[in-house]
Amino acid sequence: MPHQSDILDLMNDYKARGEAFALATVVRTVSVTAAKAGAKAVILADGTITDGWIGGGCARGAVLKAAREALSDGQSRLVSIQPEDQLSEHQVKPGELREGVLYASNHCPSQGTMDVFVEPVLPRPSLLICGASPVAVALADLARRMGFFITVCAPAADHESFGETDRLIDGYELPAGAGERDYVVIATQGRGDSAALKAAVRVPAKYLAFVGSRKKAAALKADLEQSGTPSAQIAAIHAPAGLDIGAITPDEIAFSIVAEMIEIRRRGQRTL
Incomplete structure (x- = not known):
């Protein structure tokens, strides 16, 4: 033995x-x-x-x-x-x-x-966060406490905005190997929205969400369509990100996103 x-x-x-x-x-x-x-x-x-x-x-x-x-x-x-x-x-x-x-x-x-x-x-679920906005910072903190492996993709100068994370990447490009088991949230909020979303949409993620207004999301989706992104990939984007709980503050928005990711992750695991 x-x-x-x-x-x-x-x-x-x-x-x-x-x-x-x-x-x-x-x-x-x-x-x-x-x-x-x-x-x-x-x-x-x-x-x-x-x-x-x-x-x-x-x-x-x-x-x-x-x-x-x-x-x-x-x-x-x-x-x-x-x-x-x-x-x-x-x-x-x-x-x-x-x-x-x-x-x-x-x-x-x-x-x-x-x-x-x-x-x-089971491996910890992986969350890739693009951006260093207040929502991104709050999301990294809350999702890590919920058991997610946190990767932050943001300019190196913004890395100090975050508390404890598992991996930091300079820029908005997702790491090699990102795929269908990953959760991806674009929380750039005006700084590199288009570049981050175009990089993320190429990854067959389990969950892809964009933090922003419906108007901005619609404009970015139209830009993706014009650039030749398949309609199925565009339709898979959750925008606005998170469950509709009337969230306003960065912490509340982060909470709604984590709740949506947990709902997707646990779907079908509970029986009445």
């Missing part, structure tokens, strides 16, 4: 690269099982176990399925793998979820029971 430190080092590597994975930990065993309590494994989104050990084929299928689902919806799972007779005794069926426990059948001759906690470890 790999050392605990090896698993932790691997987890830190994946976190540093922003790669999602699930950590499976055996929390209880009864009778004969290949893996014992405390055994761990790191599982990627495609079901690959990159390191660790959670037992053989008796447990592997159910745990890998739970890991894929956990990475899809962001929710942890407790999987209880039991022999058929014990499932019948508890009046549960394989695949049934009851009181937070997902049950699976153990068809191996050992007929042991194993409970495995599967926890998704």
Whole structure:
């Protein structure tokens, strides 16, 4: 079995690269099982176990399925793998979820029971903020407290306006590698609006918003259309940025934008 430190080092590597994975930990065993309590494994989104050990084929299928689902919806799972007779005794069926426990059948001759906690470890959502306006500064502060990885794209002379951020870039060009998992907000507010928006619209972001009036946004969209930007990309721009809560101050506008990003991020994750 790999050392605990090896698993932790691997987890830190994946976190540093922003790669999602699930950590499976055996929390209880009864009778004969290949893996014992405390055994761990790191599982990627495609079901690959990159390191660790959670037992053989008796447990592997159910745990890998739970890991894929956990990475899809962001929710942890407790999987209880039991022999058929014990499932019948508890009046549960394989695949049934009851009181937070997902049950699976153990068809191996050992007929042991194993409970495995599967926890998704997802990268922090990335927010790219273009500009150093009061809204940009307030947004960087609030979004970071909400768990976003903050990148500020603004002239170097304006960087001192910000508090704690994760990355600072000189100018309005988005960093290489920005893509469909990123949230992008143009908060230049009169300083480089067009240049920032033209750079941002080329990125297939999860969310692209422009801070400004409807009139200004319409003018900039018309300019994008004349420059040949596809209509689908223009239509994807949230303008004005944020939920319509009647926000006026920079802090209120930043709050409305963060609320809109959270709504998009969590969409479909909650069930009634």
